[in-house]
Amino acid sequence: MAQKNLLPLILLGLLRDTKKTGYELKKDFETEIGEFWSVQHSQIYLELKRLTELKEISSTKGFFGSKIEKTYYEITPLGEERFEKWEKSFQNELAVNKDEFVLKLYFIKDKKDGRLQQLIKNQYDLHLEKLAHLNLRMKEVFSKIDKEQNYGHYLILNHAIKREEEYTKWLSDSLENINK
Amino acid sequence: MAQKNLLPLILLGLLRDTKKTGYELKKDFETEIGEFWSVQHSQIYLELKRLTELKEISSTKGFFGSKIEKTYYEITPLGEERFEKWEKSFQNELAVNKDEFVLKLYFIKDKKDGRLQQLIKNQYDLHLEKLAHLNLRMKEVFSKIDKEQNYGHYLILNHAIKREEEYTKWLSDSLENINK
DNA sequence: CATTACATGTAAGGAGTTACATGATTAG
DNA sequence: CTAATCATGTAACTCCTTACATGTAATG
Incomplete structure (x- = not known):
């Protein structure tokens, strides 16, 4: 592991309540959770692909207007399991605050x-x-x-x-x- | 630039007063500056190599006992220039604090x-x-x-x-x- | 009609971590 | 004599950022 990858957990967390598109997830990082975490959209789409391969999320196609396809992602029971495991886990040390x-x-x-x-x-x-x-x-x-x-x-x-x-x-x- | 690389600046800063070996720099990250920044020794040696290529530091050989060679690094005027430029530069935005x-x-x-x-x-x-x-x-x-x-x-x-x-x-x- | 927002990706390259690798020297 | 410390690197992997790339739809 290069760096502690928390992005998949964030994405799972954001998908727990409702299914969302990659674009909507990206928007969440500009408003909602953007105060506490930052990420580029390129990384989001990569991670969504990986989570799909792991079967922790699934996707369905939708449309924006009549031509542009958009993909809705939904959390699976496997994804929920992973998220909940993280959510209740304890840390045993603090990361250095880089400023x-x-x-x-x-x-x-x-x-x-x-x-x-x-x-x-x-x-x-x-x-x-x-x-x-x-x-x-x-x-x-x-x-x-x-x-x-x-x-x-x-x-x-x-x-x-x-x-x-x-x-x-x-x-x-x-x-x-x-x-x- | 993948991430804002501050390590070369830290190394230059740590070398301003006295010449040091890679190992001593590594030690600084366990005590002194370790409270405020973390890095692996592998990264230090890589960065020392790069700074040498840029002629921002120079090195001389020393010995530990009779067999083990150690390398002392020293800051050059070019390195000092880079460091001082950074030291007086202003930020125009704050990084997100990831916790x-x-x-x-x-x-x-x-x-x-x-x-x-x-x-x-x-x-x-x-x-x-x-x-x-x-x-x-x-x-x-x-x-x-x-x-x-x-x-x-x-x-x-x-x-x-x-x-x-x-x-x-x-x-x-x-x-x-x-x-x- | 032009700009902004919607929408989704790939590519390149550097940063950071973990593991692998080796060997001398000192302290208990 | 054994463990910790001193000392310096390479390799593999993956994260993260920046830039490239494309095209539709809504807004003013």
Whole structure:
């Protein structure tokens, strides 16, 4: 295994409730789950093919207009089994959190380094923007669906917001401290 | 580019002060920078070869005992240039933070789902352990070296600790809430 | 009528992990 | 004398991104 491949699990999870096309799955990564995972559509279609070979999903043909065929994918009992096994499995260690900005800071030795201020400001703006975006998402998402019935989603959006709050606070505190 | 390759920059950064062998660089990933980045030694040796071809590092032979040769790598002006260019560059967007646990939660719909409690507990233990480890690192690292002279490192260790504090707080709050 | 959205793929190439491979040196 | 550490690589595999490729349908 090159990298821990979680994409098949995500696809199975997204297909548990309703059958979907590859395009619809791709759309989910731009809205719904896109906050927490990213992937290219090329990878989705490859993985759908593989899952079909494994008989963890099955497909039926549909039409968009009269000419374009589209393929609906549906989860099979085998796929459900795999997904549920993953869903209840425990981790025994945490992955390293790779963050380019954090990495870059590691190499800045001197507190008085002039670049520090600008780099932090740049990062601060990015995270402030993300925080605003997440707050908006929180309102949007849970005006449409029920919190109690989508509790995991609620929890992680809540976490993402708190994480960004901590991140921006850390950055602004750091800005203050380097000027002391 | 398949993935944003930051390893060459890390290697250049680690070689700025002193020349090192591949093995010593590998060791750095187990201690120093290992908190913030992970990599396999096979990848290190490949990247050292590539950096040598690019003339961003140069190498000299040394000996371990009388038989085993070891190779010391040293940064060149070209390598320094590349590193400094990266060091002062700004990001214009944030990478998605991929966290398997967060992903898993996304798919848990019902607040009363029995797995929720166990999964959170498992994750809580892992993060509590990590937090304890980071606090220890903070003490260890800055008893040896000066904070003001290794400010970036101080900042990110500080951030990592706060991140874990937020993470564990989120998890324990969530545990409380699902039992309400 | 032009742009955006819908829809599905293949190809190329680099990144990352795991396993394989070898051998000297030091510490207990 | 045995295990851990020092030391450096290659090979296989697969993940992931970017680019290429094609064509219909809806919207303004």
